[in-house]
Amino acid sequence: MMEEDRVRFICKRTVVSTRSIEPGRLYRFSVLDHVMEPNHIRLVYYYRSLKTREPGEITKKLRESLAYTLNCYPIVTGRLVRENDGSEEQEDVSRRWKVKSNDAGMRMVEARATGSVEEWLRNVNREEELKLVHWEGMYHLHYYWSTFCVQVTEFESGGLAIGLSCSHLLADPVCAMMFIRAWADLTLSRSMMAPPLFHPLPPRRFANHKLISNNQLLSHYIKSCTLTASPSNVTEDHMVTVTFLFPDPLVRAGENEPRISTFEILAGLFWVCVSRAKGKRNELMDMSLCLDVRKLLRLDQGYFGNCMVYHKVPYSKPVKTKDKLLFHAVQEIENITKKLDYDTVMDLIEWLSSNNGAISNGSDLVCTNLENMSHSRPMMFEEDLVLSHLSCYVKGPVAGGGQVIVLPSLPGKGPMSRVVMVSLPQREMVKVVEDELLLSFSPVVVMENTEQI
Structure with a gap:
């Protein structure tokens, strides 16, 4: 031992x-x-x-x-x-x-x-x-x-x-x-409710199909797959992780925006807060979204294999007042998630079929959407074992200069509540947890994976 x-x-x-x-x-x-x-x-x-x-x-x-x-x-x-x-x-x-x-x-x-x-x-x-x-x-x-x-x-x-x-x-x-x-x-x-499905991705389309012009998803992969190494100078030794529980972000954002998802609000919130922590004023740092595209590709949720894509969120110009920065960030994220469709992803798949390389998100903040992993049945191995917390890490060049992972909350916390796991360099995390915008959402710190913040 x-x-x-x-x-x-x-x-x-x-x-x-x-x-x-x-x-x-x-x-x-x-x-x-x-x-x-x-x-x-x-x-x-x-x-x-x-x-x-x-x-x-x-x-x-x-x-x-x-x-x-x-x-x-x-x-x-x-x-x-x-x-x-x-x-x-x-x-x-x-x-x-x-x-x-x-x-x-x-x-x-x-x-x-x-x-x-x-x-x-x-x-x-x-x-x-x-x-x-x-x-x-x-x-x-x-x-x-x-x-x-x-x-x-x-x-x-x-x-x-x-x-x-x-x-x-x-x-x-x-x-x-x-x-x-x-x-x-x-x-x-003693029974498996949802066994995995092993099958190929959708077949390639007709040869005369042209790639969508201005496909931002494909553009991100074309650029990132050419990177030989991440330009980020962040090392794992400096990273800390804090996990937050948000009781209901939609209430704070206003119920008059039914189109906006909980993920979009939280991704926009941390995009703004982390950008401030990195010294940005009325502008935003580079960020990529990690999104599950099984549904877009008409695949069963039980499809076993990689089916998440990384989409860079374009940021055009600084906002004059900081009060509108969150609204602008959420709007940019919403535009990306709503425009992502079957043909956009298939363009990427067909390009990758004839091009080599591994994706690197460099120094981007990466925000991953796993909120759809909620389930009506609790994940129980034994009746007396109660799930109390889940941590998720993605490690490697795809992780960028920091990670925000949005997860469903545990049963009993409310259907609209979310758990967000944030990994950043310690000097930046100190500023994020004290950000007035973040505090206005009344998050509960579930776990601080660091000795001191």
């Missing part, structure tokens, strides 16, 4: 599916998968426990149910191989990954943490939280590397943390959250 701060790691093992999978089957990636290869995702789910359990009891049950869950996820238990039969001399190797189905399994780490979940959430920093979600970089022998890892951490005084990490090449945050829900459903009820 290795002890490190408040987390004690017990063991690492490989969990395999209980049913044999068709050997040698290949899963090829889409162009939206390839462009996300250098990034990875980390999720941490916290559960309060309503009863006392023997150490290791719940971990054993979750390990067993995970094996059954993996029966429906052969792409998770397989391993990466090269599309070009193992040769790594070609220039375009980054676009030639595929998954070979071989029942190699998924890595699982078991750990213990001191105190209770409630005590942990009251006093945790970003670095400690990331110890609850195991991640390994790709081995030299990539064929043995597990692209997905889970970590189950039992708290000695009650509670549980479930961490999931995965390569963004295989999945986006929507897929990662769907995997955890499928695992929870199977653990609780």
Whole structure:
């Protein structure tokens, strides 16, 4: 056993599916998968426990149910191989990954943490939280590397943390959250309510279809895929994370704007506040939105693979008075989200089909919309385990100079309430949490993932 701060790691093992999978089957990636290869995702789910359990009891049950869950996820238990039969001399190797189905399994780490979940959430920093979600970089022998890892951490005084990490090449945050829900459903009820769907993106259109003129989504990818490195000088060592609960942002924004979504309001709010923290006066910094386009592409919500796009929000001119800056920001965001349609996204997919590169958002603020991940059924592994918090991180060149992730709030907080997870350099976060515009929305600080702000 290795002890490190408040987390004690017990063991690492490989969990395999209980049913044999068709050997040698290949899963090829889409162009939206390839462009996300250098990034990875980390999720941490916290559960309060309503009863006392023997150490290791719940971990054993979750390990067993995970094996059954993996029966429906052969792409998770397989391993990466090269599309070009193992040769790594070609220039375009980054676009030639595929998954070979071989029942190699998924890595699982078991750990213990001191105190209770409630005590942990009251006093945790970003670095400690990331110890609850195991991640390994790709081995030299990539064929043995597990692209997905889970970590189950039992708290000695009650509670549980479930961490999931995965390569963004295989999945986006929507897929990662769907995997955890499928695992929870199977653990609780022995049935998977919404199994994943593995199929290609929509087929290419007729050859005579012309790309939409002034396609801002495509323009952003054309520019960002040419960046060899992020121009941002922000390092992970300087980043801190604060999570806010907004009881009802629509009330503060005014009910006379029914067209505006909760996400658009919150994205505009933090666009303004972070811009101020970076020294902007009556103008806004560069920002990109990360949006789920499954519905736009007429795909089922259970589609497994990358289906989120990054759209830069254009900013034309400074606003004369700061009172109108928020209204202007929300209006710009609304214009982007409303104009995004099937043909706009298909233009991007078809361009990526004949062009290489991974997307980098440079020093942009990136605002991700995950508010549609709310569900009528609570995500429960056991009747006595109550979900109390969720953290989400996207790490890599796509993350930009700071992240704002809009999540649904937990049950009981109101249908219009939202949780917003903000990651910024510490010197900027100090200014954001004290911004008068932010405070006018009466947010509740749920968790400060930093030792001091």
